[in-house]
Amino acid sequence: MKLYDSGIYLVNGRDIVEEENMTQPVSREEAARNTMAYGILEAHNTSGNMQKLQIKFDKLTSHDITFVGIIQTARASGLEKFPIPYVLTNCHNSLCAVGGTINEDDHMFGLTCAKKYGGVYVPPHQAVIHQFAREMLAGGGKMILGSDSHTRYGALGTMAMGEGGGELVKQLLSQTYDINMPGVVAIYLKGEPRPGVGPQDVALAIIGKVFANGYVKNKVMEFVGPGVAGLSADFRIGIDVMTTETTCLSSIWQTDETIEEFYEIHGRKEDYKELKPGKVAYYDGCVEVDLSEIKPMIAMPFHPSNTYTIDELKANLYDILDDVEKKAQISLDGKVPYTLKDKVIDGQLYVDQGIIAGCAGGGFENICAAADILRGASIGADAFTLSVYPASTPIYMELARNGVLADLLETGAVVKTAFCGPCFGAGDTPANNAFSIRHTTRNFPNREGSKVQNGQISSVALMDARSIAATAANKGFLTSAEEFTGNYRHQKYFFDKTIYENRIFDSKGVADPSVEIQFGPNIKDWPEMPALAENLVLKVVSEIHDPVTTTDELIPSGETSSFRSNPLGLAEFTLSRKDPAYVGRAKEIQKAEKALEAGECPAEAVPELKPVMDAIRAHFSDVSKENIGIGSTIFAVKPGDGSAREQAASCQKVLGGWANIANEYATKRYRSNLINWGMLPFLIPAGNLPFANGDYLFFPQVRKAVADKVDSITGYVVKADGLKEFQVTLGELTDDEREIILKGCLINYNRR
Structure with missing residues (x-):
């Protein structure tokens, strides 16, 4: 992987030309307008000044630990109806396991608001927020704003951004999202992934390269190059969702017949739009990625950028575990003793838990590949457990129809409904001092649900579903998916939206002011806040x-x-x-x-x-x-x-x-x-x-x-x-x- 020290020109979508070697008669300013990002931002900018953008988005999306506060803020500011499509999903507070009526009260608040203000309501366990957006909301050349940081649909040709609720409130009040024109960095893909390498491996390799140096911070990552064409839609999506962990502003990918087929499968072929950079496009930087050189990766606690190849970890096990312990002292402030060295058994690292879930791991292709690796194996009867969360009910339905669900259950894995809990500590919390490997989005301290303030500590490493499955097949001993020598079946996905038609409330944009919002005792108004004093x-x-x-x-x-x-x-x-x-x-x-x-x-x-x-x-x-x-x-x-x-x-x-x-x-x-x-x-x-x-x-x-x-x-x-x-x-x-x-x-x- 190579990071360029300065801007580059991309010629004909394939050739990288460094600035000092550029011979074509085109200015940097003109070429910068030929990126895909520039075209999408220009189409959504209302300021008339491409250096000072005032963006209006096409659609909004929120989940059930953000939409109540957003709507309460907008109501206090004079909201009468949702001016653009606004989807309220219920994928975070879905368990309703603690707090009495609190979680379901929030859900009923969302349903009644969708009716009153003209929105869409996705009930609990139907889909995680980002999978529903991919299936039902994304569109070529469109922009979506979501109140979740992993709002990323660039692989489908949609520039999406994750922001705090205040920015969604502004859109609900027909105001704008105001930013300076961001820099655009080319993520130039070439080659093809080797067998056993999945999207999380590619994503972690990129994150490990660009997070600490801020190479793409607050910029748009634009995925281009000949390597894109060799990736499936699910593979691209799996990389794209993790771009958030680089601290970039957003992402966009060149699109092709593979993405056109994705829209066709989901019954929305008209939403496809071909996107590609112009003949000569200028980028503020470039990350050149040879997909064939990427090996199965692991991000050790306590950050997605703390990356190693699995082979590197196994070859330098104690040295890397020493480094993790040093990082833990910083992350945990020395409040609890922490080590993973007691997980080393006969020179191998033992893992207590595997999770494949959410917007990053719960895709159809990831789960099918994991099942291929596990087929005929068993996760064993010891401490190791494996949970799989398909990202939406349509995915779950197809896994049931094609036999993958049965294959997984036979191994001892548990297959659960669409839920984001493992990504933020609201489900599958491991035992004290346990070590979990997850194809999810983050592995920050306590992200798995333990509480340092109560003397509890467990930790998470991020891996791809394929290597998690290989580890599960090896009864919990850390294993790279490259060690799997069997075949991947590459099952075709068939999307059936019947369950959505039966269960999702869609107002079609029509508000009904007569609907009374259903509150609960835990839903409170914002307190009065004074103006800034002299x-x-x-x-x-x-x-x-x-x-x-x-x-x-x-x-x-x-x-x-x-x-x-x-x-x-x-x-x-x-x-x-x-x-x-x-x-x-x-x-x-x-x-x-x-x-x-x-x-x-x-x-x-x-x-x-x-x-x-x-x-x-x-x-x-x-x-x-x-x-x-x-x-x-x-x-x-x-x-x-x-x-x-x-x-x-x-x-x-x-x-x-x-x-x-x-x-x-x-x-x-x-x-x-x-x-x-x-x-x-x-x-x-x-x-x-x-x-x-x-x-x-x-x-x-x-x-x-x-x-x-x-x-x-x-x-x-x-x-x-x-x-x-x-x-x-x-x-x-x-x-x-x-x-x-x-x-x-x-x-x-x-x-x-």
């Missing part, structure tokens, strides 16, 4: 120095899912895995803001504020309770990797958070979530941090600085001996984003 006093209530902080660490997945419709209830879990004292500290300083709102003295509510305010007024005599806001902030080196869940930001806001301070933000998604909840996305240079956890910071005239588009904002650390100055920046903000921050949040902005 001056801010912020207490630092958490300080995180990990190289990257995931959204799972900011607000845990798994056990918190049932509270996603209850802003105050969910907020109790904020940073619970990373900094359990955070919530108490944030609530304590929030008492001062509540005192201000009641017209009372904040120093009486929080006595430690008195010397702080005295020190501030000694230098800024005009500061008073009439022009000041008081709240909390956190510092993290690089927060926001991973999920699109807006709650990573909104939970801080409902606890009185007014800002994050970071060296950089891991994703555009998380920074946008901060902004949409009225939080200042402060940046500070890496190096000597001028403050520490527990310090008070003062930002005078911060409202004016935001409104006046000041590049650098002066802050002060409030100490007993006076104020110590430092500088922060906000980065680029659109006028609307500034107004949202000034108003206090997106809801307030839309109530104007």
Whole structure:
């Protein structure tokens, strides 16, 4: 795999020409307009300026731990009907196993909202969000926005983006998605995958190459080259869904008769559109991938970029396990002992669990290939277990009809319904100290459901379904699918949408205002949020120095899912895995803001504020309770990797958070979530941090600085001996984003 140091030209869709060798008479600017990404973005841009995009999407999609909050936000902002198709799937809170009526209440909320506002409702266990979108929503040259980070349908010619709920709210209110024109990086595929190599192997190889260096961060990955034609639709989809883990903005692939056949199989041939780059296209970078050189891969805990070939792991087992233990000390803050060395038996690594599931692993082709490897074998009667989750009921139905379901069950595998739980810790949680291999999307700490704060730890490695099946056939001892010498049957897929026609509510875009929304006791409105004050006093209530902080660490997945419709209830879990004292500290300083709102003295509510305010007024005599806001902030080196869940930001806001301070933000998604909840996305240079956890910071005239588009904002650390100055920046903000921050949040902005 090769990463080019500068931009390249792609000639006739096949030949890579580096800039210094380009002889054709075409400018970079003209050639940049010949990418597929440019054409799709131009068709959806409403600004008239291709450098400052204002995008309107064709369709929206959400699942049941995001759509309640999104619709509640939109309702508070004046929503009357869904202006474009909006699909509400129920694939995350599907078990209804804990929390009493909570999960099913959310589902009934979604069904009644689909009726009232004119949407589509997909009941639990019918399909995971992204498989339904592939089967029923994607279209060539279209754009889809989803409130899940793995919203990726580029292999089908659809540019899709995963964002926090605030961005979907804007689309529901006929507003736009505002971004600068992103860079476009060519992912140039050549060669053909060797037997036993699946899409997850290719995806992990790419992620391992580009994540740490940020090569494609916030850019569009455009898959081109002769190697694309040799890949099936399912194979392309399996690579594409994992592009999220590179921190790219979106993805798009050249399309051909293979994708045309996909649409034809799904009864939507008219939605196919041929996409390919122009005769000469310019890319801001290029990742050249020889598919024939990729071997079965494994991403060891605790990140999809922690990649090795399986052969490399087996040859250097103890050295790599040593490295994993070192990474664990960082990821887990040394809170629990962690090792995988006790999994080594007679020189082989023993695995406790295998999972093939969700939008990444649950495709028809992956499951059939796994069944081919397992046919006639047994997973054994020891600790190892294997669970398979087809990504949709139509896939499940076809597996039953063609005999694959019986083949899997005969081995001792368990085949379950469409559900995203194994991807985020709401199902199949392994035993303490157990090791799970999964064809799912992520392997962050606790993503499998264990709770470090309770002394529990298990961990996940990511692998392709084929090597998971080979490991299962070897009774749980780690095995590469290249060791399988049998034949793959390559069964043909037949899509039957009868179950969808029987079970899915589709309003066909017709709203019925007479429908009463069905609420439950856990579905709460957002609390009132004040506008940005003239001056801010912020207490630092958490300080995180990990190289990257995931959204799972900011607000845990798994056990918190049932509270996603209850802003105050969910907020109790904020940073619970990373900094359990955070919530108490944030609530304590929030008492001062509540005192201000009641017209009372904040120093009486929080006595430690008195010397702080005295020190501030000694230098800024005009500061008073009439022009000041008081709240909390956190510092993290690089927060926001991973999920699109807006709650990573909104939970801080409902606890009185007014800002994050970071060296950089891991994703555009998380920074946008901060902004949409009225939080200042402060940046500070890496190096000597001028403050520490527990310090008070003062930002005078911060409202004016935001409104006046000041590049650098002066802050002060409030100490007993006076104020110590430092500088922060906000980065680029659109006028609307500034107004949202000034108003206090997106809801307030839309109530104007």
